[in-house]
Amino acid sequence: xxxxxxxxxxxxxxxxxxxxxxxxxxxxxxxxxxxxxxxxxxxxxxxxxxxxxxxxxxxxxxxxxxxxxxxxxxxxxxxxxxxxxxxxxxxxxxxxxxxxxxxxxxxxxxxxxxxxxxxxxxxxxxxxxxxxxxxxxxxxxxxxxxxxxxxxxxxxxxxxxxxxxxxxxxxxxxxxxxxxxxxxxxxxxxxxxxxxxxxxxxxxxxxxxxxxxxxxxxxxxxxxxxxxxxxxxxxxxxxx
Numbered sequence: 001x002x003x004x005x006x007x008x009x010x011x012x013x014x015x016x017x018x019x020x021x022x023x024x025x026x027x028x029x030x031x032x033x034x035x036x037x038x039x040x041x042x043x044x045x046x047x048x049x050x051x052x053x054x055x056x057x058x059x060x061x062x063x064x065x066x067x068x069x070x071x072x073x074x075x076x077x078x079x080x081x082x083x084x085x086x087x088x089x090x091x092x093x094x095x096x097x098x099x100x101x102x103x104x105x106x107x108x109x110x111x112x113x114x115x116x117x118x119x120x121x122x123x124x125x126x127x128x129x130x131x132x133x134x135x136x137x138x139x140x141x142x143x144x145x146x147x148x149x150x151x152x153x154x155x156x157x158x159x160x161x162x163x164x165x166x167x168x169x170x171x172x173x174x175x176x177x178x179x180x181x182x183x184x185x186x187x188x189x190x191x192x193x194x195x196x197x198x199x200x201x202x203x204x205x206x207x208x209x210x211x212x213x214x215x216x217x218x219x220x221x222x223x224x225x226x227x228x229x230x231x232x233x234x235x236x237x238x239x240x
Contacts, residue, residue, distance in 0.1 A: 011156040011185045014193040014205070015039040015176070016131065018069055018107065020164030021047055021054035027170055029057055029064065035177045037187040041164060042069035042107045045091035048098055059099040065189035067105035068092050068126060076108050076117045084116065089124040104197065105129045105190055122200025129190055131161035132205035137172065138163060147175035154180060157206030159190060
């Protein structure tokens with residue numbers, strides 16, 4: 001199994017899938033193969049132990065990248081030193097032993113990290129990989145808009161946050177890939193996007209910082225607009 005040759009245009013984006021491997025990982029891998037896209041899977045060691053066949057499938061496809069997302073997905077900032085070492089370095093060792101491949105990228109669960117976490121990640125020889133664009137696919141009310149959210153806001157150099165869940169919307173991923181390809185994007189792994197990374201450093205893609213600021217401002221505006229609209233509807237209902 002191998003991914004089709006990717007055309008490397010000037011616009012590149014890295015799709016990342018957290019929390020796997022899941023019962024749907026096989027379907028997600030087949031989708032990526034069909035669409036000629038690649039991605040980086042941030043897996044937990046616990047799920048790798050429970051679903052070794054799914055991890056083996058991801059690992060067997062050239063062009064797909066496997067990265068570390070902790071052992072059991074806790075908030076790392078709340079852990080003592082031994083537990084923090086297990087979640088950061090222990091998970092790295094467990095994943096590497098399973099796939100016989102070096103793991104150099106780490107994403108803290110829910111993006112939570114502090115000085116202690118960054119030190120532990122650095123000591124383990126990993127870099128912290130955050131994201132510059134979130135699909136909001138963990139919010140049930142946002143799932144119908146996952147594809148449109150990503151495609152509308154995507155810029156070259158983005159690291160896109162998605163999830164490899166048993167209930168994840170595979171069609172949203174298909175729509176994202178097809179629509180971005182029509183806009184001239186090529187798909188790369190996080191390593192291909194960033195190049196060499198420094199252990200302990202935090203990376204959020206290669207999109208311009210000013211655009212990330214604008215994107216966050218737009219998100220807050222949309223949130224408050226919907227909140228005001230919902231309140232207005234409730235008030236009108238009370239007066240009717």
